[in-house]
Every structure is written in structure tokens, then in C-alpha cells.
Amino acid sequence: MIAKPAVMSWSSGKDCTLALHRARHDPALEIVALLATFNETAGRVAIHGTRRDIARAQAEALGLDLIEVDLPSPCPNAEYEARIGAAALRLRDQGVRDWVFGDLFLDDIRSYREASLAPYGLSAHFPLWGADSAQLAQEMLEIGIDARVVTLDPRLLPADLCGSAFDRAFLDSLPPGIDPCGERGEFHTVVADGPGFARPLNLARGETVERDGFVYTDFTLT
Secondary structure: OOOEEEEEEOOOOHHHHHHHHHHHOOOOEEEEEEEEEEEOOOOEEOOOOOEHHHHHHHHHHHOOEEEEEEEOOOOOHHHHHHHHHHHHHHHHHOOOOEEEOOOOOOHHHHHHHHHHHHHHOOEEEOOOOOOOHHHHHHHHHHOOOEEEEEEEOOOOOOHHHOOOEOOHHHHHHOOOOOOOOOOOOOEEEEEEEOOOOOOOOOEEEEEEEEEOOEEEEEEEEO
16 A cells, blocks of 8 residues: 555644544555644744744654644635635645544534535545544543643633643543533643654743633743
């Protein structure tokens, strides 16, 4: 079997790290790059708020190129699709026809990704799809994913959990009904180490702020 070159959709967090780990063990795929979207004004990963230099350091530690797609803020959906579409065309021209995502169970998101990529001749892959979230969270810890909570929804979680390590104590503290992987947007993470990392990243915790209805904790490379 000849492995097909593929790109990994990269949020900087735990889900995509586990999905990358699984994809790298799929003999049908060869991950050749990570692709991340950034707020072009703030220079941070969209949604998560991870600094650009951390995402670049993650890619370097994983031995992969990082494709950076800058987005305006706010970003109308038409503009998002135009910029992602341009990236998809470049990938297709380079022979990349497969795109890997870390989504778990939200059918509307999966359908949207598949429909968005189809016109460009790209196929979507979901290595974590349908797995139990609690089991996935435990697997992340067991295989050595070292992550921090970088943003959370204070309507669903106590604000003081932002900045916490994603560990068993954090999982035990989650209120009833909260997905252990935060798949419904309850929280997001940044990864400092995990499978495939040549070395861990040294992350220093900065200030925690509330902005646009969400709580964010800043981390910097040291």
C-alpha cells in the first residue's frame, strides 16, 4: 500500500494531537503538514487563542511544516471559506488530497467539512470519530499528552479552571453534563508535549482575562 499524503487540521490542542497520533499509525496516510487558522490581527490560533510562535514550535517539535491561514476578525463565513478554499487548492496542486480532523461526534461539523472539501477533490478523515469522550480523555493522559486549558465558557465551567492542566484532577472537577473532551466548546487546550514530539515545549502561564463572553489564559514559550 502506498500512503497518501495528507494534511492535519491543527488547533494546537489535545484532540488534534491524538488524531495526528492515530493518523501517523494509519498505513494509508502520510501526514506531510499541519494546517492552522490564525486571527491575523492578534496572531493567535482561531478559537483557542494560542500564540502563533507556540503553534510553530509544536510543528517543529513534530517534524512537520505548518501551513498558516490568516483570517480577519470578525470573519464572515464567505471569507473563511474563500481563504480555506485557496489553501485547499494549493494542497491539491501539491498532490495532497486528504485532510485529517480531530472532531469527535458533532454531525453538522463533519458534514460541513466534507461538503466544503469535496469541490476541491479533497477527502476528510476523522480518526477519533464516534469514540467515547471519557475513554478518549483517559487515552490522552495515558499516552502522555501534556495540555493546558487555554479557554473556557464561564457559563458552563468555573472561570478559575482556565489555565489548569488537562489531567485527572481537571476531569474529576468537571460539572455533570460537560463533555470530558470539551467537544461542545466547553473548553479548549494547548499541548506542550505528546506522541511524536521530539521534545516538550516549555510554556509559562500568563494572565487570565474574560473577553467576548469567554475566559482565556495566555501561555508563552520560555
